[in-house]
Amino acid sequence: MKRLLCRAAVLALSVCVGAQSAFGDVSLRIAYLRHERTHPPVLSNLSPIPDDLGIAGAELALKDSQTTGKFLGHSYELSVISVPPEGNVIPAALGVLAGSDLVLLDMPAPDVLAVADLPAAQAALLFNVTAPDDALRDTDCRGNLFHTLPSHAMRTDALMQFIMSKRWSDLALIQGAHPEDAAFAAALDRSAAKFGLKIGPRKTWTFDADMRRNAAQEVPLFTQDLGKYDLLLVADELGDFARYIPYNTWLPRPVAGSAALVPVAWDRVVEQWGAVQMQNRFHDQTGRDMHPEDYAAWAALRALAEAATRTGQSDPATLRSYLLSDAFQLAAFKGRPLSFRPWNGQLRQPIPLISGDAMVVQAPLPGFLHQRSELDTLGRDAPETTCKAFQ
CATH class of the missing domain: 3.40.50.2300 (Response regulator)
Structure with missing residues (x-):
């Protein structure tokens, strides 16, 4: 019996070592490129915009990913590049793309398209984390551009x-x-x-x-x-x-x-499905509540880490193919796994409807059916899209 247990232990160890060697030497260098905005004045100062909006979500995802990465021998790096409102984002984007082909974009829709259309970005994998414009997922879609923030x-x-x-x-x-x-x-x-x-x-x-x-x-x-x-x-x-x-x-x-x-994409009142744990970790890190842009940046980086974990690869082409496949699923504290729409790169996700200090309900609601996924009742469905870049 002892000899059998020893053999089983040796076999388990060899499998573990083999898995680590198969999935080792994976390094993801991810950049967060932000074009800062000058927001017009509003009547109330009760809801100030955090200086680290979006960035904080990516930083939390980096910590989450490094936990698994240590076991697999993977490494994840995150660099943040911020361009002032009056600055030109294109030179900064060219500098970023020279060192990283995995980039989170925090900028208005015109800037998103300008970066996505750069020759240096054609082999890169870009994630729009702050622009909700419907056109980015439709007539102005780009094959190298994914979206983790829900559209309008x-x-x-x-x-x-x-x-x-x-x-x-x-x-x-x-x-x-x-x-x-x-x-x-x-x-x-x-x-x-x-x-x-x-x-x-x-x-x-x-x-x-x-x-x-x-x-x-x-x-x-x-x-x-x-x-x-x-x-x-x-x-x-x-x-x-x-x-x-x-x-x-x-x-x-x-x-x-x-x-x-x-x-909303996310709010502090989302408490089910293990969300409280993430809310607490985010609050401990930042001293504030998680905003939709933070959640979108978190989801983008976690999606990249999940794809790297499952494929054992770090090149954008392999990661893109896996993200668009039926095999990809992201556990993201919304009660069901999230996935990307293969016709426009939008992350499928439930949408909480919130009121004050409570979540009233989460869409899609019961009774709104779909032949593939009820999540596709929210936003542009495949028969509705005019996006051709993903075909």
């Missing part, structure tokens, strides 16, 4: 599923004056049409008064001529005025979109 369409589809479940058919809309607000409002319109709904009366927010003092007087008058509706949608992606709309409308109706009930 994914968030608004999640919201419309909830609206359908509540049978709210009469919808009104208040839209901000910024381009980001217009993009989110357009996504709301498309999602409403997708689910057989239509947004009725709408107004554009034009106030420059201090709503911290005047909301109770101004908002009822502003919303009085919207008529009757079941739900008031608000498109205010900069967080300027939306917080002053709930409970101040002329009609006592629920509010959703950019305030009250909000579809």
Whole structure:
């Protein structure tokens, strides 16, 4: 018996050593390239933008990946390059691509496309972690560009599923004056049409008064001529005025979109599926809560590490092929494994709908079925896409 146990131990050790040698010598040099933004002023200072937004998520993923990497003999490096708002991101991108072909992009959509179109980037693997623009996943998609932040369409589809479940058919809309607000409002319109709904009366927010003092007087008058509706949608992606709309409308109706009930990639109120452990680790690291951009950067780096672990390779072509395959799955604290859509590089993921200090529900909701994955009811599905770069 002792001799058999010894043989089993030797065999197990040889398998372990063999596995390490097969998957050893894998080194991932990952860069985080950020083009800093100058944000327009908003009415309230209650939600400041962290200086390490996005970067902190990538740093947490690096620590998570190094834990497994030590056992397998893999190494992961992360370098952060930040370009000031007035700076040109292209020279920085060329410098980054000279040393790394795995890059997380934190920048507006035009910059994302400019970097993705560089000749030096054609053999690289890029991850958009902060730009929600639908066009990046559709008409402006690029074959070397993946997306871990949900698109506008994914968030608004999640919201419309909830609206359908509540049978709210009469919808009104208040839209901000910024381009980001217009993009989110357009996504709301498309999602409403997708689910057989239509947004009725709408107004554009034009106030420059201090709503911290005047909301109770101004908002009822502003919303009085919207008529009757079941739900008031608000498109205010900069967080300027939306917080002053709930409970101040002329009609006592629920509010959703950019305030009250909000579809997000991630929030501190996501607590199920082991999320509390990650929330705590992130808070211990940064002293703040995890934002959607942090989660997207975390998911991008973890996806790369998972692909390297499973393939034992570090070259972008092999990693890209595996990420787009049916074999790839990312455990990401949302109750089901995440995967990439092979037609546009978007990370499939559930969308929490949050309100204040609680998650109300997570989309896709029960009853919204799909022949492949219910997650594909959120955002551009294969028959809807015009992206050709992944074919």
